[in-house]
Amino acid sequence: MKKIVQIQSSTTSGARSAWRLQYAFLQAGIQSQIISLEEDYPLKDGINYLGKKERLVAKLNMRLQQRKLKKAEKKFGAFSIPGYANNIASHPAIQQADYIYVHWVMNGFLNINSFEQLAKTGKPVIFIMHDMWNITGGCHFNFTCDNYITSNCNNCQVFPTAPATANKQFMKKLNFYNRYNNIYFVSPSKWLQQCAQQSLLVKNKSVFYIPNVLSTSVFKPCDKKTARAILNLPENDIIVAFGAVSVTSPYKGWPYLAAALQKLKQQNLQGNISVLVFGSGYSKEMDDAIPFNTIFMGYLYDELSTVLVYNAADVFVVPSIGDNQPTVVQESLACGTPVVGFTTGGIPDMIDHKKNGYLAAYKNADDLVEGIKFCLSNNIRGYMLPQFQAKVTVQRHLDLFDFVNADKNTN
Numbered sequence: 001m002k003k004i005v006q007i008q009s010s011t012t013s014g015a016r017s018a019w020r021l022q023y024a025f026l027q028a029g030i031q032s033q034i035i036s037l038e039e040d041y042p043l044k045d046g047i048n049y050l051g052k053k054e055r056l057v058a059k060l061n062m063r064l065q066q067r068k069l070k071k072a073e074k075k076f077g078a079f080s081i082p083g084y085a086n087n088i089a090s091h092p093a094i095q096q097a098d099y100i101y102v103h104w105v106m107n108g109f110l111n112i113n114s115f116e117q118l119a120k121t122g123k124p125v126i127f128i129m130h131d132m133w134n135i136t137g138g139c140h141f142n143f144t145c146d147n148y149i150t151s152n153c154n155n156c157q158v159f160p161t162a163p164a165t166a167n168k169q170f171m172k173k174l175n176f177y178n179r180y181n182n183i184y185f186v187s188p189s190k191w192l193q194q195c196a197q198q199s200l201l202v203k204n205k206s207v208f209y210i211p212n213v214l215s216t217s218v219f220k221p222c223d224k225k226t227a228r229a230i231l232n233l234p235e236n237d238i239i240v241a242f243g244a245v246s247v248t249s250p251y252k253g254w255p256y257l258a259a260a261l262q263k264l265k266q267q268n269l270q271g272n273i274s275v276l277v278f279g280s281g282y283s284k285e286m287d288d289a290i291p292f293n294t295i296f297m298g299y300l301y302d303e304l305s306t307v308l309v310y311n312a313a314d315v316f317v318v319p320s321i322g323d324n325q326p327t328v329v330q331e332s333l334a335c336g337t338p339v340v341g342f343t344t345g346g347i348p349d350m351i352d353h354k355k356n357g358y359l360a361a362y363k364n365a366d367d368l369v370e371g372i373k374f375c376l377s378n379n380i381r382g383y384m385l386p387q388f389q390a391k392v393t394v395q396r397h398l399d400l401f402d403f404v405n406a407d408k409n410t411n
Contacts, residue, residue: 005099006022015104021217034237059108089121097123099126133190148170240274243279244283282298
């Protein structure tokens with residue numbers, strides 16, 4: 001029987017993809033464990049939580065990294081330069097595994113040396129790319145920079161006064177990738193798969209497209225009136241929902257959503273509109289910018305509350321201008337709520353235009369409004385596309401194992 005170990009910094013909030021894949025593996029009769037740096041509360045079975053020593057190393061690494069990032073241009077988003085990190089190659093779950101999955105392991109958890117220790121075990125090491133870090137000099141999203149394709153990141157927009165920062169890490173990754181034949185990559189979106197196949201770092205490696213998995217036994221439609229009653233939301237309002245975004249985030253496209261809501265107000269649609277915001281607490285700047293009754297749900301700690309929010313909404317808006325496979329899109333569609341989002345990243349993989357949602361032209365607030373209106377006026381229902389069903393996703397992983405085994409016999 002195949003034995004999997006997945007490595008992830010934590011399994012809460014946006015990092016739930018490893019836990020959801022774990023559940024899908026177990027449902028399919030595949031043995032799987034997770035190694036997590038941060039503890040969940042309550043603790044989950046099947047997860048090996050590391051101790052105080054590993055968390056202390058991560059904390060120290062983050063402090064050192066923050067010093068280096070003082071020279072970074074914040075407008076280009078997150079950049080990770082892991083220095084000191086943990087070596088977990090001798091962990092029993094690693095030693096017992098047939099396949100090692102490496103998810104998002106930043107925040108001081110692992111570094112390139114840690115990856116090499118895993119590769120030295122001779123077991124297949126499969127990197128699940130939740131952003132672009134694996135194929136760049138350190139940025140998590142490239143925006144308009146193509147250095148990861150055309151050069152070795154020696155002219156980094158994030159570090160204009162210290163260009164060697166990105167170049168040094170880029171070359172370290174390149175040397176590591178070139179030394180080992182037991183390294184593979186998985187992208188949850190077709191967009192990132194294409195980026196990886198074009199990149200100087202992994203264009204000669206195998207890159208597979210396998211979406212993140214979601215259980216439709218949890219995320220599913222329920223009665224809208226009941227959901228609104230439980231959440232104490234207006235029963236008869238049109239509810240437009242979105243996951244709370246930081247007004248300063250370079251990825252989440254808040255200015256476009258704010259502009260779209262203003263335009264929506266000017267068009268005087270029939271019926272009262274309420275805007276439902278979840279994911280973080282009250283934001284005065286956001287509240288002032290939204291010209292409708294605004295309800296802040298705060299951070300939702302459990303999946304049941306999240307399911308109720310999606311079901312209570314008439315349409316869900318994702319204004320991201322830089323994203324991989326946004327979990328909120330998949331969750332909303334599974335709950336029957338249509339999604340409006342820009343044609344970028346992995347969003348087009350999940351939305352069948354004008355069928356289960358609306359794909360708006362990139363960075364076009366006017367088209368975002370058209371998408372909201374289209375979904376409302378046509379009573380569009382959300383649904384997950386067939387290729388995102390759990391059994392299909394698990395089969396893609398089984399196909400990956402077959403490829404890896406055949407590749408091992410060839411080398």
